[in-house]
Amino acid sequence: VVTFNTLISSSLKAGFPANRARQLFAEMTSRWGLSPNVRTYNALIAVVGAEGNAREAQRLLQQMREEGVAPDMFTFNTLIGMHGQAGDLEAAQMTLDEALSCGCSPTPATYTSLMSAYSAAGRYSDAISLFQRMKEQGTGVQGSHCRCRPDLRAYSCLVSVYKDAGMVEEAEAVVQEMREAGTPPNAVVYGSLIQAYGRLGMVEQAVTAFDRMLSEGCAPDLPLFNILMAALCKAGLSSRAASFLRRMRACGVTPDAVSYNTLIHGHFQAGLPAEAEKIFERMKKAGCEPDRITKSLLVRTFNEAGWHDKAAGVWRRVGGGGGERD
């Protein structure tokens, strides 16, 4: 059973079609006579949930109950996350109520899923209240044994909420609270914080946060560099942003298409089409495949520079597919 659980859940991570997981699930009972357990159902629910198939997910919940397999908080968390991603806050909330009525107690993931959903709907204050509720539950009578003290991802989600709400000081305060709570911020948290600075044009704060991250021994990853370069570009500092290409290699991070696209766009906005073209050359030399965004950016950059032949050349020769709508 554990083998099938692993196969089903990894089929999601590996990006295999959902039917592969359904097939495995069917095979384990019909061919091997095995009984799926909670984890099996949870894994399959996660697969069909990722497909956005809420009906089937609900059917599986019903099926597991009929088979005498009690859903746990993971099951409900998965369903809450699925509804949240579909923007169905009502269904997400109802699922939480159902979980509570089954005697399941919320975990940090429960709150984080809901916060993420409220935040995506622009309901920032509701998302923030949820975090507060989680803390209250975590400091109750059960004290340190309670599973509901905010964890790294919960804090991370809160920082992201403040980022989206444009509340940078609150985001900073959360990061500080994390340090004091013994849950030091990781690259994802710093990514949200730096993006918050970037959106407000607070470039120096963004770079300072980056330096502090390094001094804390936290390794910058690919999205972090991309976020930092975008922040610099947004402030018109595209050349300074491009200097981070070397820096990221020095950190063992290989730039991807997002990195190059960010810089091409930054140079375009700064009125430096020749620099944008240089970035494109470096991209090709590095063996990074241009995507449709690269193509669209280059066509626009070259056209607005009056370099119509170059634009036409990119349009014809560069991969990345499609582009018709562009």
Added chain:
RNA sequence: UACCUCGAGUUGAC
């Protein structure tokens, strides 16, 4: 306090 089931951050135009 028990091994791989759920939740967090990144690029253009429209």
